[in-house]
Amino acid sequence: MTWHKTLITKLQQHSKLSKTDLLAIQTLPGQIRGIDKNEDILRQGDKPMDSAVVIEGMVARYHTAPSGGRQYLSYHHPGDMPDAQTLFLEVMDHSLCAIEKSVIVLVPHKAITDLFKKNPDVGFAFWKETLIDASIFREAITNNSSRDLQTRLAHFFCEHFYRACKADLTKPAPCRLPLTQTQLGETLASSLPSISRTLTKLRKTKAVDFENGYLHVKNWKKLCELGDFNPSYLHLHEGQKG
Amino acid sequence: MTWHKTLITKLQQHSKLSKTDLLAIQTLPGQIRGIDKNEDILRQGDKPMDSAVVIEGMVARYHTAPSGGRQYLSYHHPGDMPDAQTLFLEVMDHSLCAIEKSVIVLVPHKAITDLFKKNPDVGFAFWKETLIDASIFREAITNNSSRDLQTRLAHFFCEHFYRACKADLTKPAPCRLPLTQTQLGETLASSLPSISRTLTKLRKTKAVDFENGYLHVKNWKKLCELGDFNPSYLHLHEGQKG
DNA sequence: CGGAATGTTGATATGCCTCAACTAAAGTGG
DNA sequence: CCACTTTAGTTGAGGCATATCAACATTCCG
Numbered sequence: 001m002t003w004h005k006t007l008i009t010k011l012q013q014h015s016k017l018s019k020t021d022l023l024a025i026q027t028l029p030g031q032i033r034g035i036d037k038n039e040d041i042l043r044q045g046d047k048p049m050d051s052a053v054v055i056e057g058m059v060a061r062y063h064t065a066p067s068g069g070r071q072y073l074s075y076h077h078p079g080d081m082p083d084a085q086t087l088f089l090e091v092m093d094h095s096l097c098a099i100e101k102s103v104i105v106l107v108p109h110k111a112i113t114d115l116f117k118k119n120p121d122v123g124f125a126f127w128k129e130t131l132i133d134a135s136i137f138r139e140a141i142t143n144n145s146s147r148d149l150q151t152r153l154a155h156f157f158c159e160h161f162y163r164a165c166k167a168d169l170t171k172p173a174p175c176r177l178p179l180t181q182t183q184l185g186e187t188l189a190s191s192l193p194s195i196s197r198t199l200t201k202l203r204k205t206k207a208v209d210f211e212n213g214y215l216h217v218k219n220w221k222k223l224c225e226l227g228d229f230n231p232s233y234l235h236l237h238e239g240q241k242g
Numbered sequence: 243m244t245w246h247k248t249l250i251t252k253l254q255q256h257s258k259l260s261k262t263d264l265l266a267i268q269t270l271p272g273q274i275r276g277i278d279k280n281e282d283i284l285r286q287g288d289k290p291m292d293s294a295v296v297i298e299g300m301v302a303r304y305h306t307a308p309s310g311g312r313q314y315l316s317y318h319h320p321g322d323m324p325d326a327q328t329l330f331l332e333v334m335d336h337s338l339c340a341i342e343k344s345v346i347v348l349v350p351h352k353a354i355t356d357l358f359k360k361n362p363d364v365g366f367a368f369w370k371e372t373l374i375d376a377s378i379f380r381e382a383i384t385n386n387s388s389r390d391l392q393t394r395l396a397h398f399f400c401e402h403f404y405r406a407c408k409a410d411l412t413k414p415a416p417c418r419l420p421l422t423q424t425q426l427g428e429t430l431a432s433s434l435p436s437i438s439r440t441l442t443k444l445r446k447t448k449a450v451d452f453e454n455g456y457l458h459v460k461n462w463k464k465l466c467e468l469g470d471f472n473p474s475y476l477h478l479h480e481g482q483k484g
Numbered sequence: 485c486g487g488a489a490t491g492t493t494g495a496t497a498t499g500c501c502t503c504a505a506c507t508a509a510a511g512t513g514g
Numbered sequence: 515c516c517a518c519t520t521t522a523g524t525t526g527a528g529g530c531a532t533a534t535c536a537a538c539a540t541t542c543c544g
Contacts, residue, residue: 137379145431189387233335
């Protein structure tokens with residue numbers, strides 16, 4: 001299977017694409033690159049000439065505080081283009097790293113924007129992707145600002161599980177989520193000990209269990225309630241609005 | 243002055259547009275609407291057929307918690323299109339309201355996307371606008387998650403002041419910021435009393451003063467330090483990558 | 485097998501929330 | 515124009531969630 005298929009599958013989660021559009025996407029050139037665990041793909045300040053499509057693994061965006069601490073902003077899975085904004089924003093305002101050993105494809109900006117000019121609907125699909133991204137950021141603001149830690153954690157698990165299901169990444173019951181508790185803390189504005197204690201509390205609800213990089217969702221409905229989770233902000237109702 | 247000029251000025255803050263593009267933008271139809279203070283323009287769940295351009299005043303996006311509380315997500319000024327995402331996302335995942343008496347222009351989605359198909363560079367300029375939006379959301383995640391309250395407040399003031407200056411909204415020294423302390427709290431993940439106390443502390447630094455809906459920046463450099471503020475995430479270096 | 489990274493648990497400290505009383509300003513109607 | 519009501523802001527006291535520090539247990543990995 002070519003990497004184009006991975007990208008197309010992702011776009012089709014929310015956009016309808018014509019035969020012509022699909023063929024056009026498949027003409028995109030790209031250079032495959034393996035990334036080690038914890039390796040940076042891009043750093044704040046970089047001015048890349050291409051954008052990455054995730055093919056395997058998981059990558060994350062993060063801000064670096066003056067103290068050196070990290071604030072993780074989002075996580076990305078196969079089919080995602082986590083630095084799509086570099087198509088039009090020259091300078092990276094954050095960094096991009098691999099959470100686990102990953103594979104990406106680097107696609108030159110010029111090839112992408114030329115494609116958009118010839119096939120506007122492809123451009124709209126990519127645009128929609130970046131708009132869903134923005135919606136996820138908005139939800140993260142609310143999650144980290146307005147919810148208590150247990151709700152926050154549960155919400156984060158819900159989002160990850162829901163997206164993984166939609167992308168069909170989670171065939172067997174346990175869902176891969178290769179994060180340390182430290183990273184969960186750096187995502188959810190919390191400290192490692194608090195994360196640990198809150199995980200224990202969540203475990204006792206019998207709704208989820210998180211251990212060794214795997215998420216075991218035992219009671220989805222209950223987990224959604226615990227996390228105040230409503231998936232509408234993910235906008236994955238397939239194909240509506242082109 | 244027609245409302246198109248307001249929109250064009252905003253786009254030109256970050257994108258170069260050709261004569262043809264400018265003329266094309268000026269053919270956009272739009273319906274002018276006045277909005278009262280605190281009136282909602284759009285609510286979570288709405289499926290609008292047009293997008294709003296702010297012409298006068300200030301509007302905000304917000305999430306509503308189950309308890310009824312608000313989390314403000316962003317603030318928008320003349321020239322902004324705060325619901326641009328509805329071009330491609332059918333359902334509103336948040337609400338949009340006027341912070342003060344405002345004027346907006348409603349532009350039909352169809353007219354906008356038709357324009358993009360004929361003039362891709364105009365589409366790219368709008369796209370860039372939504373990408374800057376996303377960058378601001380990312381910064382808000384970090385601000386509300388990783389910084390202490392005083393830094394958070396100072397950063398918020400920096401962002402507002404910087405954007406106002408770039409948009410040339412702040413000819414006289416005091417910069418309009420028509421928010422109550424309650425709203426500041428609902429923006430910065432804090433309570434009213436904490437905001438009040440922190441404002442007093444900030445006042446004592448002689449870097450800023452905020453009162454009666456006006457922001458008095460007295461020492462910009464110091465305020466930036468207090469707020470850990472670096473404007474690069476606003477991507478307003480005019481015309482590059484246009 | 486040994487060292488590093490990760491996770492658990494406890495004790496203490498603290499920033500901020502909540503509640504509450506009060507002041508000040510602004511908007512409303514007689 | 516003034517009394518009344520509402521909204522906005524200040525300040526204080528007490529309590530709680532969570533940060534921080536620390537010791538220990540566990541797992542991972544070369």
